[in-house]
Structures are given as structure tokens and as C-alpha cells.
């Protein structure tokens with residue numbers, strides 16, 4: 287064994303650097319291994335307001351604010367024939383995670399190379415031992431518990447001598463590579479309904495969106511899918527097309543290149559085509575597919591899966607970095623209390639599973655309902671309102687939608703005990719669970735949506751063991767029974 291550490295984090299994306307920094311700020315010994323040398327390219331540029339309170343906890347908010355990223359005050363939807371704006375609200379006074387309550391009503395549009403590097407550099411400044419250009423090749427287990435990472439420099443021309451680092455706990459934040467799930471647990475399941483392909487590129491000289499709040503993401507449906515338009519602070523516009531894989535394949539079989547499919551879809555989308563009239567595509571197109579999946583479990587003996595290593599939903603609501611930093615916060619709070627002997631490992635892991643899964647399924651329900659483009663915006667708002675456990679009496683349906691899709695509802699859940707959530711909405715939850723428990727009677731196109739609803743209400747109802755536990759940030763980050 288070359289060395290050892292209390293917590294090993296695999297991956298230096300938003301999930302890894304968030305978990306590592308929070309743990310280091312609690313005084314634990316943390317080592318983070320990242321395969322690439324930053325800055326490195328990554329997709330996932332549109333961030334939600336929920337990232338802001340977490341940046342406060344990391345102590346990085348000022349650095350991010352000062353960087354000059356494009357501020358994003360909401361979104362513009364041109365969806366299924368309807369157009370509407372979504373403006374992030376400032377009704378987050380009940381969040382104890384952040385001192386700066388009223389300032390949490392925006393997100394950012396970020397080139398991820400810059401953003402991820404900023405977070406990783408910050409992690410170093412907070413005491414995390416960061417090894418860049420280092421790949422975890424394999425893990426050595428003691429029974430089901432990972433105990434040692436075998437790693438070597440990732441660069442091809444570097445000497446390939448292997449090293450070993452022992453650890454007490456592992457946070458696997460290795461993204462889609464998913465070291466634990468794909469190599470050892472084999473518990474990753476892909477979503478049939480979201481078998482999509484994304485094709486995107488960067489444009490210079492595009493028009494500014496004439497509608498919507500400042501820095502809005504444009505989300506525009508087309509007959510076979512949808513587009514995102516994300517304005518970045520360097521003046522470029524990130525434009526991505528998402529198609530179902532079968533549709534895309536069919537077009538390819540008929541001889542269309544990805545470039546032609548992308549450009550023809552732009553022609554079918556008046557809102558995006560208008561923005562791009564004076565613009566020029568300045569990069570080659572990038573393609574990704576099969577990115578919607580979830581692991582059967584997010585924790586196990588001695589480990590937590592955070593961010594894309596655990597699950598990824600879909601780009602539609604820009605929830606990837608939110609779920610990455612949110613799960614990292616939950617993992618860091620859980621580990622802090624485990625390492626301080628305040629709660630048992632099983633109990634903390636139950637809370638992690640329940641809270642993370644509940645957030646994932648809630649967003650899955652909203653995304654699945656949006657994919658049924660014919661339903662109309664009022665039905666999406668209504669759907670979101672049924673999923674808000676902490677304020678079940680909310681009558682402002684659009685506000686409920688904003689709270690869910692800005693990630694703020696998830697932060698509320700984490701800081702509320704299950705008791706509180708159940709007190710507020712116990713009856714509603716039980717009722718919803720009963721009424722959604724009828725998947726067989728639904729038309730096939732509704733199955734994904736109904737299943738997700740069932741899973742959401744199920745995760746809200748079970749886990750009696752973790753009743754009374756919630757995430758606290760004061761006086762220290764951890765789990766507590768208030």
C-alpha cells in the first residue's frame with residue numbers, strides 16, 4: 287500500500303469536487319483522483335438555482351459569481367405548440383442551507399471546462415488532495431466493501447507503474463464511466479422511453495433570444511424531438527438536438543448524415559432557426575446516446591454513488607449538475623455523521639437512498655410528462671404540484687413547477703424530516719400512491735410516466751428507519767434529528 291486516506295473520491299466533475307470539498311471543510315482527510323488534466327471539455331452547461339446554496343456551503347459562490355458566467359434567470363419554452371416563460375422565483379426563504387436567501391433566484395450558463403476547473407481548484411484550496419491525470423484502474427474489496435484503489439497515470443506516454451491507496455469510505459463520482467456500477471455491481475438499468483441521441487454544436491453570431499428572462503435557455507420542441515439553445519458568456523450559442531434513437535437511426539438508414547439531420551431539424555424549428563439566421567456553426571458536431579439510466583442501489587457497504595455514477599435522467603430540464611451537486615451534498619452530510627459516529631452507516635445510507643431517489647423520480651415524472659408534448663403546459667404544472675411534498679397546499683401550480691424544476695424542492699426535502707413531509711402531505715402521498723398503482727390499465731405511452739410516479743410516491747412512503755433524520759448545515763454539516 288502506497289498510502290491511505292479517510293475518503294477516496296473518484297472523479298473531479300461537479301459531484302466529485304463538491305463531495306470532496308464539503309468533507310475537507312468538515313476536517314476529514316480526502317483524496318480525489320481524476321483521470322483527465324483540467325480544463326477538459328464536458329457537456330452540461332445550463333445550471334439550476336439549486337446549485338447556488340450548495341456553492342455557498344462550498345465557499346465558492348463569490349469565485350463563481352466573479353467569473354463572469356452568463357447569468358440565467360429562467361427558461362423559454364416553445365413546446366407542443368404553446369409558448370411560455372419560466373422565471374426562477376425568489377420564494378426560497380425557508381432554505382436553511384444558504385445565508386443568501388433572496389439571491390437564489392438565478393442559475394448560470396457555463397462552459398463546463400471552466401466551471402469544473404474552478405470547482406476543482408477550489409477543492410485543492412480547501413485541503414483536498416487532488417491527483418489529476420490519474421486513473422483508478424480497479425478496486426480491491428474486503429467482502430462487499432471496497433477498500434483499496436489501484437491507480438496509475440492516465441497519460442499514454444507516462445510510466446504505467448501502478449499504485450495503491452487504501453480508504454475507509456469511497457465516493458464514486460466517476461460520471462457515466464460508473465466504476466462501481468459498470469465494473470463490479472452491474473446494476474445500471476437504462477430507460478427504454480428515453481433512449482435518445484443528442485447532437486450539438488456551438489454557433490457564433492447568433493441573435494439574442496427576443497423573449498424570456500435574462501440568459502434564458504430556449505427549449506423548443508420539433509416533430510421528432512426538441513432543441514436546446516444555451517447562450518454562453520463568450521457570445522457563443524450552444525445548440526443541441528435531441529431525437530429518439532429509433533427516429534435518428536431511421537434517418538441514418540435513409541442516408542442522412544448527423545449534420546443533415548441536425549440542420550433539417552433546425553429548419554423545422556422556427557424559434558431556433560430565427561436565432562441562427564445570421565450565425566455560423568464554429569465547431570464540429572458532438573454526439574452522445576444512451577445516457578438515461580439508474581443504478582438499482584446508490585449505496586452499499588463503505589460506498590456512495592454520486593451524480594452520473596448513480597443515475598442520469600435526461601437533458602430536457604438541465605438537471606444533471608443539480609443532481610450531481612445535490613447527491614454530493616447528501617453523501618458528504620451522511621459521511622460526516624458516520625465518521626463522527628453520530629449515526630450508523632445503514633441509517634445514513636437509507637436516508638441517502640430515499641432522498642436522492644425521491645428527487646430523481648420526481649424529476650423523472652416531470653420529464654416524462656413533458657415528453658408527452660400534446661398534454662399542454664397546465665398539465666405539466668399540475669403534475670409538478672402533486673409532487674411537492676413540503677407544500678402540498680400550494681395552489682400556484684406554475685410556482686410548484688418552478689420549484690421542482692429549479693431543484694429547490696429537493697433541497698427543501700433534504701432539510702425536512704420525513705415526518706414533516708408526511709405531516710404536510712401524508713394523506714396526499716398515500717392517496718396518490720393508491721391512484722397511481724394502476725399501471726396495467728394505462729395506455730402503453732403512459733407507462734414510463736405512471737411507473738415514475740409510483741416510484742416517487744413509494745420512495746416518499748417507505749424508509750421508516752430514517753424517520754426523523756434530515757440534513758443540517760449548522761453548527762456542522764451532517765445528519766440530525768431536530
Ligand SMILES: Cc1cc2nc3c(=O)[nH]c(=O)nc-3n(C[C@H](O)[C@H](O)[C@H](O)COP(=O)(O)OP(=O)(O)OC[C@H]3O[C@@H](n4cnc5c(N)ncnc54)[C@H](O)[C@@H]3O)c2cc1C
Nearest residue numbers: 297299300301321330332422460461484593594601606607
Ligand atoms: C446531451 C447532454 C446534455 C446535458 N445538458 C445538461 C445541462 O444543460 N445542464 C446540466 O446540469 N446537465 C446536463 N447534462 C448532464 C451533465 O453532463 C452531467 O449530469 C454532469 O456532468 C454530472 O456530473 P458528475 O460530476 O456526476 O460527472 P462528470 O462531470 O462526468 O465527472 C466525472 C469525472 O470522473 C472522471 N473519471 C471517470 N472514470 C474515472 C476513473 N476510473 N478514474 C479517475 N477519474 C475518472 C471523468 O474524467 C470525469 O471528469 C447533459 C448531459 C447530456 C448527455
